[in-house]
Amino acid sequence: MNIVKIALNVYKRLFKDITAIAFIIVFPMVAAIMAHTMLSSSVQKIGITNPDKDVLGLTEFLKNTQKYEVSIISEDDTIKNIDNNKKLAILTIKDNFNIKSQGNQEYVTVICKAANQNVAELNSIIEQYTAARITGNIISTSDIKTGESPQQKPLAAIGIFSMFMLVFSGVAMALLLEDKQKKTFMRIFSSPIKEHEFVAGNLIAFSLLGMVQICVFIFFSIVILKMDFYMNVFALFLILFLFFISAIGLAISIAALIKDYGKYNLVISLISIVTSFLSGAFFPIDSLNKVIIRLSDFLPQKWLLKAFKAFITGSGFKDALIPMIVLLLFALVFFVLGTKVLKPSAEDL
């Protein structure tokens, strides 16, 4: 009964300001919308100065990919179009190109403002197409490897949402820090409440809130935004929930180090961003230094993404089992490290 009372007290305190509901309900929706909107592929505008010299038919091929809108522009307008961001890049076919050179000669000059992922992708498409044509092969748009997979959108959505979950777990832990700072711990432990009841009450309260957030995120992504996560909804819920539990554990262990809850949230936010990068949520980290890759194995987000990838690549529950167990172990280890925070020390009394 004490557990229920403690859990209800958490809600009472958290929702004394009605705007806190936004934090629980609105932000998961926003995470889904952001991932959906930002990763929707848009058509890029590019220009070509001398299409008459395009003996390999590159212009037509680029149009057929449906990724590019190609228009003819005069050579004098090249820099103006690039610097004003009107075009992603301007192509100029080399004057002296000879198809018999067998790849010893450049075919096209790509002028762009600066490098970004879109320019890199355009160059990669041109490279693959030209290489195939020179060797006499026929290449279709479906043969092009762009490094962009359909699973990239849900992967980024999970990455963004996991960041928000970490921040939320920080907010949850801030309540406990406040208890400690305001000597409420001392009062609670002087009453007939067992230590485990106090811990369980808090954990149940935050776990239920985490479940609500996950449900909102999944419902909004799948039902409203029609996003495909390439996996069973219940499995998705399970891995996100396991991550949330480990995130709470991580937040508890950080709370053991930072005493001031204002600064604590800043620390949690910075950690959530760095760990998202390190886990490969936004950029592939396979080519990074081995030490950094090894370091990322100690992050819950890495294992969340591993479990997610195991499901979306079709390996299923069998391959996702180890990452899921690791997530649970993370939670246990962090809890052990963080129990110090839940035990009143001499200075709290």
Added chain:
Amino acid sequence: MPVTKIIFKNVKSFLLNPFFIAFLVLIPIFQIALISGIINSAMKDTSSFRFVEIITTQKTFNNAMVENISIGIVVQFILLTGVIASSALVVEKEKHTLLRMYTAPISNITIISGFVIGNTIICSAITSVIIIISSLTVKIHWGNMLNIAIIVVISSFLSGAFSLFISGLFKNSKVITGVMSVVIIMMTIISGGLFPIEGLGVLPYFTLNKWISDAFTNSIQNNGLSGIAVNLIGMSAITLVFIIASALIYRRENS
């Protein structure tokens, strides 16, 4: 001078925690080094083309991307440190010392300015250290240092004012910092600060990050003080609006 005393008090309380300061400096530097490593490794395979000659009008192939993300990281950091100002004010409010301040003959604007300037000093100092270290270690070219210093100070001021404004909207102090963090992370993503994005039209201009990032970008491109003037004026105007709004929210009768 009451405002000086408020500033001094805030800076002093911040300096009491050296581990926290070290953390604030090291995390963004680590993030910049990490992203530089990721981009350079990813681009290594794609930068050597046989059939394509690449000409960039502004930067060498990889540098622009690393610099853009580094700017995004620094801007996000500046905005997040605004939490220090808001949490300081929240603590004063919760301990009812803010109410006591109001009994003294000090105007709202003076109190708010004290917190914001205190945050500006802390944030500017840490950001400067991050910029200098990233310039020396990761070889990020930040452009004219005087321009950068001006941008850092004005953006830190903006960060503090924004933070106070947001914190005034919520009663629950634990939720404030969480909401602020999420809002700032969202703005960073929309402005392209965490990873490159396109196709959002004018939406990034509704984020604080975009205004500050553009100032940094213009400075990096050696556009001079006149090149960043529009950004600085925009940032200053937004700061003023937040300061006035905060002064209205933190009125005596609301405390």
